[in-house]
Amino acid sequence: MSPDRQPSLAGVERAAEKIAAILPATPLLPLDVDGKTIWCKAECLQPIGAFKIRGGWHRLTDLTDEQRSRGVVAFSSGNHAQGVAWAARKLGVHATIIMPEDAPQAKLENTSALGADIITYDRMSGSREKLAADFAEKTGAVVVPSFDDPWIVEGQGSCGLEIREQMLAQVGSVPDQIIVCCGGGGLASGTALANPDARMIVVEPEGWDDMKRSLELGTIVPVDKNPPATECDALQTMQVAQITFDILRDRNALGLSVSRDAVHHAMRVAFEKLHLVVEPGGAVALAAILAGKVALTDRTAITLSGGNVDRQLFANIIAEN
Structure with a gap:
C-alpha cells in the first residue's frame, strides 16, 4: 500500500480484474488505413467518456x-x-x-x-x-494525482491489457506496436507494462510535447515557456512525472507531436469511419497515423482516449472541409 512503490504488471492485472468486475471492456475497432488494418481502442465510450x-x-x-x-x-x-x-x-x-x-x-x-x-x-x-x-x-x-501515482498507472494499464487480450482474440496475436495519446504518460506507461514486447509510441500536440522531448534528451524537461493555445486540453501537462517517464524511457518509447489540422482530420475520420465522437486530445494517436508519421504493421493498435468535447467545437470541426 506504500505510495512510493513502483507500478508493475501484477498491479495492472489486479486493476484489470477490479475494473472488469464493474465495467465491460470497451470495443477494439478495426480501421483501414493505407491498405493496413489498425485497431482502435474506443475509450471514448467509457461511462465518463475517457479512460481515466x-x-x-x-x-x-x-x-x-x-x-x-x-x-x-x-x-x-x-x-x-x-x-x-x-x-x-x-x-x-x-x-x-x-x-x-x-x-x-x-x-x-x-x-x-x-x-x-x-x-x-x-x-x-x-x-x-x-x-x-x-x-x-x-x-x-x-x-x-492524475498520473504521478502507481495506482493510476496500473489502472490506466488495464486499457493496454484489454487491447492485448482483444487483439489475441480478434487477430490471433498480440499487438507489436501501440500508439498512445499522451499527457502525463499514465496511459502510455501503464500500457507499456501490459504489453512488454510491443513498440511504444506516444503522441502529443505541438507545443505541448514535453514527453517527446524528454525521451529524446533522456531526462525530464518541462513544456517551453509560453506554449501555444491548444484544443487538446486533456494533454496540457506542464511536466511529466518520473514514474511515467522512467517506464517509457526504459522501453525506448518514441515520442511524436501533431498539428491542430492533423487532430481535426483525425476527429473527422473517427466520426465518419468509426461513428465515434473523439475529443481533440483523444485523437492525437490517430492523427499521427493519418499524417504518415508512423510506419504501420499488421498488428498496430491505437487509443482513442476520450470523447468529452464541447458540442459546438465538435460541430465546427466536423463541418470543416
Whole structure:
C-alpha cells in the first residue's frame, strides 16, 4: 500500500480484474488505413467518456476506510476529474477537484453532475499540485494525482491489457506496436507494462510535447515557456512525472507531436469511419497515423482516449472541409 512503490504488471492485472468486475471492456475497432488494418481502442465510450475511470477506480478502491472518511482531492482539466468523481460517488467518498478555469464547459458540468466539489484556478499562473497539497493539508483529504501515482498507472494499464487480450482474440496475436495519446504518460506507461514486447509510441500536440522531448534528451524537461493555445486540453501537462517517464524511457518509447489540422482530420475520420465522437486530445494517436508519421504493421493498435468535447467545437470541426 506504500505510495512510493513502483507500478508493475501484477498491479495492472489486479486493476484489470477490479475494473472488469464493474465495467465491460470497451470495443477494439478495426480501421483501414493505407491498405493496413489498425485497431482502435474506443475509450471514448467509457461511462465518463475517457479512460481515466480506470485509474480513478483502482486508486479509490484501495483506500482504507479511514482514508475514505477523509475524502479525496484531485486535479485535472476534466477527464481524470470525472474518473475520480465517478469512483467517489460509487464508493460514497467525498471528492473535491481542482480544475483550470478554461476547462471545457462539458467537463466542468459533467464533473459537478457526478457530485464533486470544484475549485478552479488559472492554468498558466497557478500550481494545481500546490493547490491540492494545501487543500489536503487543511482538510485531511487524500491527494489522487492524475498520473504521478502507481495506482493510476496500473489502472490506466488495464486499457493496454484489454487491447492485448482483444487483439489475441480478434487477430490471433498480440499487438507489436501501440500508439498512445499522451499527457502525463499514465496511459502510455501503464500500457507499456501490459504489453512488454510491443513498440511504444506516444503522441502529443505541438507545443505541448514535453514527453517527446524528454525521451529524446533522456531526462525530464518541462513544456517551453509560453506554449501555444491548444484544443487538446486533456494533454496540457506542464511536466511529466518520473514514474511515467522512467517506464517509457526504459522501453525506448518514441515520442511524436501533431498539428491542430492533423487532430481535426483525425476527429473527422473517427466520426465518419468509426461513428465515434473523439475529443481533440483523444485523437492525437490517430492523427499521427493519418499524417504518415508512423510506419504501420499488421498488428498496430491505437487509443482513442476520450470523447468529452464541447458540442459546438465538435460541430465546427466536423463541418470543416
